Amino acid sequence: MPSYIGTATSRVDGRAKVTGTAKYAGEFGASDLVYGAVVESTIPKGRIVRIDVSDALRVDGVIDVLTHENRPHMAEAPGAWKDEVAPDVGSPFRPLYDDIVMFNNQPIALVVADEWETARFAASLVRVDYERAAHATDLYAVRDTVRDLQKPFKSSKPRGNASAAYAAAAVRHEAEYYIPIEHHNPMELYASTAVWNGDGKLTVYDKTQGVQNVQRYLCSALGLSSDDVRVMSEFMGGGFGSGLRPQYQVVLATMGALKLQRSVRLVLTRQQMYELCFRPATIERLALGATTDGSLESLTHEAIAVTSHYEEFARDDTTWADGLYTCANTNYSHKVARVDLCTPSDMRAPGATTGVYALESAMDELAVALKLDPIALRLRCYSEREQGEDLPFTSKALRECYREGADAFGWDKRSPEPRSMRDGSELVGWGMATGVWEALQVPITARITLTANGHAEVACATSDIGTGTYTVMAQVTADALGLPIESITVKLGDSTLPQSPVEGGSWIATSIAAAIGTTADAVRAELLRRAQQMPKSQLAGMSPDNVTLTNGKIVSKQNPSHSALIADVMRHGKMDRIVQETTAKPNDIGKYARNTHSAIFAEVKIDEQLGIIRVTRVVSAIAAGRILNTKTGHSQIMGSVVWGIGMALHEETLIDHRFGRIMNANVAEYHMPVNADVHDIKVIFVDERDDIINPLGMKGLGEIGIVGVAAAIANAVYHATGKRVRDLPITLDKLQR
């Protein structure tokens, strides 16, 4: 039997996706389907004085207009609106709850009509009078109002005396870095189709990274019985964190279905997706002090990020150095400033993408000040243990990342002086940076149904947000049951399936693999127990650990000629299937730090006369334990690198702070890299054996790939030009300043 784990297995759902048979949330229908369109506020803050829907209601085909004045019942208590990943502090947004406007483009009415265009036209006829209130959307304008987190991160304890050590340090670097608001921009539009099944029962097809999270949220917020709501999300066209929390369209579509007692589909426009959530704008201040040989004496990392007025969203930007560098004197602080926008959200490697950009830019600047090679500086400070709690790592092959990445890139041919490398009319710059992310695992349940005909179904309520969950579940199940992958069916994205948390944090692949492992163990044990009940069983006296499942047989490990056909076992037991369900919890492995690491090397070529920047080469060397699927894993990292190019050079949500409005809410003017901006990307998975973290020695790959990429590119831009741009994105005009 071939083993699938660790191979470049193609996506088992690839054909369904490219042939269009995979259905997404906005593609489900019903015979009684009607269409919703959202009316949004045009002020950033204030109160709705009057909302006139009479013209909208007069349009032929319009069925109803829901506003805060006529909506169905919804929970008032903020706690009822807290989904499983809601911030601990604050009161979640409740669409159409009342007349208060908290951000621009806030949904304030839902028009429902028999055609989508009719609904959209009628939405344009809703007239709203507001009482405006003073607003602020610019982080720099509200910087004075910055406050400590009401719920601080437990990891942010100071060590030693950072300010004294900084003052005494021989070589110092201090600077401020800025990352603007960025948006997720998944390809699929946010959509929900709430299908009315009669008797108050609903099936809600939703674009989400967590069907059970949405199911519980809807029941809690709208006062529904858990039995009456089923949430489905079998396919998702990208999430990147934007689908971790239930988004407002699912509430509106469900409310519409409840009020009208018929099926309602609501697909948001691209523009509307810019007021769902975003990566918070962040100011990062770094102060590094070192000895002349490059030992870090002092490290201060302070971040100020935006959050909304109604929730405290914060992800730790500042303590990532603890997993990378030894330093006796550190001071970390993460604060928030409130603006009149919707609440920010997780977005690929939240906290690390921004925080490590700043940290690794500052490390590069320190290396320049020390006249030290950037890799040499990082090796000088290399931490063998996590610094914050002084823990060993389950594994940390970061040295190998530096070495293999540098070899593949040709780093030894770098001439250290800025502006010292050229290619015709272009300045050439080589930069590098480190990446770090968490290797998390969450409790999750898998159910396996093995049938006598040699087919197995594996089921879990998790989502596949495009990352390859279907495929890795099939691989792990096939290996565990000794079956060809074609004999495995994967079910996911259905709230009635065994429990799963949201798919995020790079935790699903390793977690579900563990759960499939324990469930397959249970299947094997049950099969063995049944086999041993057969007369003259060759497997008598053996324990489950002594047998494996291969090619439809239970086989003794010691003596492969001792076996039983699974079909025979089931026939004898008068069963046609074995069903087992187990929950895997994170291994109780004691106190270890669990991280993935990376080293990123970037080459930029910059037209000296015009300032046009190209990222001509990127090498990303990743240490993430055993790689479950080298093909989908490679795609994860490559996609992350492309996003890192966007973060470094292109991406910025533009807000006119006078109006508190996002002005580039579309993919023509919100720039991200296109093919022409992407050149050679090489992904290396370094060998990282991890016998501690979980039985398969795996770590998640969803997020590590983006961390550090922007810093590597920014450092390359400095090396090419001698100019340090500390506010992203690095556009050509900033090189002229």
Place this chain on the structure above:
Amino acid sequence: MINFQYVRANDVADAVRHIATDPTAKFIAGGTNLIDLMKDDVERPSRLIDISRLPLNTVEETTDGGLRIGALVPNSDLAYHPLVQSRYPLLTSAILAGASQQLRNMASTGGNLLQRTRCAYFYDTATPCNKRTPGSGCSAINGLNRIHAILGTSEACIATHPSDMCVALAALDATVHVTGPDGERTIMFADFHRLPGDTPQRDTNLRPNEIITAIALPAPRFVTNYSYLKIRDRLSYAFALVSIAAALELEGGTIADARLALGGVAHKPWRDTGAEAALRGQPANQATFTRAADLLLRDAKGFEHNAFKIDLARRGIARTLTQAANGTPQSQADKKVR
């Protein structure tokens, strides 16, 4: 998007008849810009007159050795037309610098001239904009104006015309053929688009109820020494921060004749015959190019976020003239600037 009537015109006269009956009607051909504007409620036509099936989709040689390009020739077809590729490579290059392949496949020649600005305030009906709602004010002058104009601006509007194709057409002395209720007329390309002045709602000098039927090009010149360089925030599918169409006729090392037009810097494709005159008779070298650039930009005025465009345009002009003089035009397929 508002509800609208849809009619299909049978011929040019029919199209003109239809549009004259309804002051809020609009022609639609490729719809690549109009549909977006309708979705955003910026354009609210009561009626769309579909002209896409009119017989205006051919490229023909004219008796004076030039070309007559039907208004409905798709941008892609025009760019790859053998006569255009061989005789007007500057036009091919400029078209291929614009939009995406998909958009170029849909967009028509006439529609390209009539695309509206990409100023974000023009698209957002919740903000003031003199071009969309005359008299409401210009949000860009003191707002997000990084992509805005540096030449020919007014107190009322600092928007730019977004076309690449039109920059080449301006440089190549094209004429616009139109038909209206009073018959046919031609408009010199330089006179087709307008500066904003105090009527920024009017992008062009088309009269009410006129339809563009063709673009005419004079006999080919500048087949060897030309270049179109588009400088933007990413290497494809972005509007120009500054774009430059340059074409030279060289005699030895001396410039016998020159064309120079810029995109992304003004309310219209910006052609400066004074700068061209300054090139004529001069040696094709950096000093000449820089002098011409300085002359072209002498009245340039930057705003809070776009002042960088002045120097960028200066460098870009010099670079594009160099590319033209060397006979090494910018490729629109290469993933780099030459």
